[in-house]
Amino acid sequence: MKKTDQPAGPPAEFLARMRDLLPPDEFAAFVTSFERPPRTGLRVNTLKISVADFTSIAPFSLAPIGDWEPAGFFVDGDARPGLHPYHDAGLYYLQEPSAMVAAALLAPLPGETILDLAAAPGGKATHLAALMANPPATSALSALRRGLNADGLLVANDVHAGRARLLADNLARWGAINVLVANDEPERLAAAFGSAFDRILVDAPCSGEGMLRRGEPVEWSRAIVTACARRQRDILTHVPNLVKPGGRLLYSTCTFAPEENEQVIADFLAAEPDFATIDPVRREGFERGRPEWTDIPPDAAAPLSRAVRLWPHRFPGEGHFLALMERQNQAGVSRPALYRPQPPAREELRLWREFNAATLTLDLPEERLHARNGRLYLLPGGAIDFGRLRTVRYGLLLGEMRPGRFHPSHELALTLRAEDATAAIDWPTDDPRLAAYLSGADEPFTGANGWVLITVDGFGLGWGKAAGGRLKNHYPHFLRRDKGRVLPGSPDV
Numbered sequence: 001m002k003k004t005d006q007p008a009g010p011p012a013e014f015l016a017r018m019r020d021l022l023p024p025d026e027f028a029a030f031v032t033s034f035e036r037p038p039r040t041g042l043r044v045n046t047l048k049i050s051v052a053d054f055t056s057i058a059p060f061s062l063a064p065i066g067d068w069e070p071a072g073f074f075v076d077g078d079a080r081p082g083l084h085p086y087h088d089a090g091l092y093y094l095q096e097p098s099a100m101v102a103a104a105l106l107a108p109l110p111g112e113t114i115l116d117l118a119a120a121p122g123g124k125a126t127h128l129a130a131l132m133a134n135p136p137a138t139s140a141l142s143a144l145r146r147g148l149n150a151d152g153l154l155v156a157n158d159v160h161a162g163r164a165r166l167l168a169d170n171l172a173r174w175g176a177i178n179v180l181v182a183n184d185e186p187e188r189l190a191a192a193f194g195s196a197f198d199r200i201l202v203d204a205p206c207s208g209e210g211m212l213r214r215g216e217p218v219e220w221s222r223a224i225v226t227a228c229a230r231r232q233r234d235i236l237t238h239v240p241n242l243v244k245p246g247g248r249l250l251y252s253t254c255t256f257a258p259e260e261n262e263q264v265i266a267d268f269l270a271a272e273p274d275f276a277t278i279d280p281v282r283r284e285g286f287e288r289g290r291p292e293w294t295d296i297p298p299d300a301a302a303p304l305s306r307a308v309r310l311w312p313h314r315f316p317g318e319g320h321f322l323a324l325m326e327r328q329n330q331a332g333v334s335r336p337a338l339y340r341p342q343p344p345a346r347e348e349l350r351l352w353r354e355f356n357a358a359t360l361t362l363d364l365p366e367e368r369l370h371a372r373n374g375r376l377y378l379l380p381g382g383a384i385d386f387g388r389l390r391t392v393r394y395g396l397l398l399g400e401m402r403p404g405r406f407h408p409s410h411e412l413a414l415t416l417r418a419e420d421a422t423a424a425i426d427w428p429t430d431d432p433r434l435a436a437y438l439s440g441a442d443e444p445f446t447g448a449n450g451w452v453l454i455t456v457d458g459f460g461l462g463w464g465k466a467a468g469g470r471l472k473n474h475y476p477h478f479l480r481r482d483k484g485r486v487l488p489g490s491p492d493v
């Protein structure tokens with residue numbers, strides 16, 4: 001999807017194409033949907049809080065999006081949930097409802113090995129991570145404790161380096177610890193992992209027609225649609241080798257163009273006879289794929305009609321296409337080798353233990369500690385080898401070694417609750433000291449020297465370090481709020 005400086009609104013040529021595809025009454029409803037303002041969607045982070053607990057503290061009015069995704073809501077009114085401290089604490093992800101359908105259809109299970117091949121900025125990856133958690137959040141348990149109890153691995157990849165770092169940041173805010181964030185080509189992932197994955201999401205780069213309704217300035221032309229279709233085919237070429245026998249593959253786009261949807265799937269199925277489409281449970285607004293918009297003969301149409309089309313005039317979200325497939329051949333399992341952690345050196349382990357004992361109320365499994373370039377990580381329980389793949393992060397970055405001490409990472413704070421720390425300062429959302437902390441201010445402090453976890457209503461936000469009657473602010477500079485940034489209590493939030 002390319003952004004443009006052209007004025008927003010559906011291009012005339014795009015509308016003419018849709019008029020050719022849709023019956024007149026349906027085209028009229030489709031066009032009318034462009035007049036409705038887009039709504040803000042929010043998905044609760046069930047790694048950190050149960051849906052019931054979140055709705056009881058939510059500072060904005062929420063309306064459920066449907067029983068197919070209990071954690072998904074519309075945010076009513078003029079609220080700006082992206083500016084609320086609960087967003088900084090990773091209690092939710094802002095995502096429009098159609099985008100929530102992908103992870104719900106792929107339905108990852110605890111203990112599985114999952115790949116999100118084109119994952120940045122991470123909306124669907126955070127959703128997959130939440131669904132993989134075991135057990136679901138019904139009690140107050142931090143994301144770290146929940147992750148330690150869970151098996152399974154999510155490999156989240158994006159080919160663009162900057163976007164892969166953004167993906168890693170979003171997964172860190174989410175508190176997902178059983179993840180490998182990679183930054184490489186599908187072909188190299190296939191070479192590194194073989195058929196290791198129970199379920200794979202390919203949320204392909206596309207012409208973005210489904211986002212035109214949101215008024216996003218998307219550059220559109222027939223040539224772009226053709227180029228996207230070529231790229232989608234290229235990406236899919238390497239995917240069959242990554243799917244376990246019996247495993248599932250979900251292909252999705254946010255465009256209406258048949259060339260990027262049914263036609264890509266028709267070509268994929270023709271080339272890969274091991275794969276067959278699955279007809280998912282049809283929820284309201286889950287329309288069928290349109291084989292008649294491809295070049296395949298009518299007697300071969302059934303597999304394509306099993307795909308799901310989400311139309312803005314039939315579903316309370318934007319345009320999406322999803323095709324769920326299963327690899328049916330049971331032969332050819334390849335088991336990737338387990339990753340061999342690099343244990344911390346004796347002095348590194350001593351510094352970590354000293355920090356752990358002084359700061360945390362939980363013990364982490366030391367056999368999963370991995371030391372690399374002066375940094376210390378907690379690897380996922382089922383960490384698999386990734387060969388020579390370009391990676392951004394494996395597991396949870398705990399922190400780094402400084403001369404004579406261990407310095408905790410911001411992302412460790414984001415996995416914790418107040419009770420996980422020996423010293424925590426908990427502020428409610430309307431406390432001015434919270435606003436000051438998020439802006440980078442130091443605070444007076446009378447407690448013992450050492451690391452202090454800062455929490456909002458009990459949820460980890462960042463670190464402060466107490467020394468000499470002051471609490472030095474360790475909220476990361478790149479996240480600090482501008483002086484003018486709006487804080488809760490203002491009508492803007």
Ligand code: SAM
Nearest residue numbers: 118119120121122123124158159160203204205
């Ligand atoms: N799934 C994401 C989410 O929910 O936030 C959105 C993914 S976006 C539609 C498509 C992504 O594919 C882009 O981030 C782009 O950088 C990435 N991409 C493009 N070509 C790719 C390739 N060959 N391999 C992997 N990722 C690719």
